[in-house]
Amino acid sequence: xxxxxxxxxxxxxxxxxxxxxxxxxxxxxxxxxxxxxxxxxxxxxxxxxxxxxxxxxxxxxxxxxxxxx
Numbered sequence: 480x481x482x483x484x485x486x487x488x489x490x491x492x493x494x495x496x497x498x499x500x501x502x503x504x505x506x507x508x509x510x511x512x513x514x515x516x517x518x519x520x521x522x523x524x525x526x527x528x529x530x531x532x533x534x535x536x537x538x539x540x541x542x543x544x545x546x547x548x
Contacts, residue, residue: 486547493544500533500540 507526515523 490544490547493540493547497537497540497544500537504530504533 507530511523511526
């Protein structure tokens with residue numbers, strides 16, 4: 480039996496996802512600031528690319544949150 484589609488807490492989940500993703504970006508940037516000269520350029524670029532994808536996700540989360548509220 481399928482579970483009913485309960486969307487009543489979507490806005491809260493989206494706010495949490497936005498918050499957590501922002502924290503991940505900040506942690507990654509702090510890591511780069513602290514260890515950027517110790518890691519290879521490939522790892523540094525990988526972290527920067529991941530943060531770009533995180534920023535894109537935040538944008539999409541905010542658009543979805545706007546639809547939910």
